[in-house]
Amino acid sequence: MIAQIPFWQRKRLSEMTSGEWESLCDGCGKCCLNKLEDEDTGEVYHTDLVCRYMDQETCRCTVYSERLKKVPGCTVLTADTVNNYHWLPYTCAYRTLAEGRPLADWHPLRSGSPDSVHEAGISIRHKTVSEDQVPEEDWEEHIIHWML
Numbered sequence: 001m002i003a004q005i006p007f008w009q010r011k012r013l014s015e016m017t018s019g020e021w022e023s024l025c026d027g028c029g030k031c032c033l034n035k036l037e038d039e040d041t042g043e044v045y046h047t048d049l050v051c052r053y054m055d056q057e058t059c060r061c062t063v064y065s066e067r068l069k070k071v072p073g074c075t076v077l078t079a080d081t082v083n084n085y086h087w088l089p090y091t092c093a094y095r096t097l098a099e100g101r102p103l104a105d106w107h108p109l110r111s112g113s114p115d116s117v118h119e120a121g122i123s124i125r126h127k128t129v130s131e132d133q134v135p136e137e138d139w140e141e142h143i144i145h146w147m148l
Contacts, residue, residue, distance in 0.1 A: 008109065013079035013097055021079075024093040026107050026117045029059030029124040031075055034131055035087060036139060044087040047142040050128040059123045091122055 007020050016024075034049040050056065051071060053063045061067055067074045075085065077094050088095040093103055103110050106120035117123045127146070134142060 006109065008093075008097060008103060013082065013094070016079070023109060024097070026091075026093050026122070027059050027114060028089070028091065028117050028122050029054060029056075029128075030089045031077075031085075031092070032061065033124065033128070033144075034139065034142075036143065045143045046087070047139055048128050048144045049131045049134055049139060049142050050124060052130050052132045054124075054128070054130070056128055056130070057125065059118070059125055 007016065008024065011020070013021070029050065030046075032051045032054050034047045034051070036045045036047060037043070038045070051061070051074075053061055053067065053070060055062050063070050068076065077085065082088070082094045082098045085095075090096075091104065093107060093109075096103060104120075104122075105111065106116045106122060108114045108116055110116075113119075118125045129142070131139075
């Protein structure tokens with residue numbers, strides 16, 4: 001029966017409702033890490049510096065509905081643009097589904113718990129520093145490799 005098949009298995013990203021789309025976010029917070037781009041190579045480096053509006057315990061944005069006004073460069077994922085963000089973590093549900101892979105067992109939609117992403121060690125919980133605590137000229141010192 002079609003009703004028993006989860007929406008993320010029976011719908012393309014472009015067919016999802018806004019509620020379904022939003023529920024794909026596992027709450028890892030990795031997309032809110034500040035990134036540095038090498039101007040010569042285009043390579044993107046993640047830092048352990050997180051947006052000032054990130055609740056570092058829940059790994060959720062505290063100003064989500066206003067984020068585009070408060071953070072002009074904030075990422076907006078859509079079904080049409082998800083493949084443009086090559087820096088999205090391999091574990092990101094949007095990237096996962098766009099690449100035709102199944103959601104991980106720890107994903108909240110599969111586990112039924114919003115804490116499963118933290119319990120699995122996938123989220124940024126207890127791994128970050130707020131960007132407003134580090135001068136921008138020192139951000140290179142915060143490049144990380146655990147994202148990969």
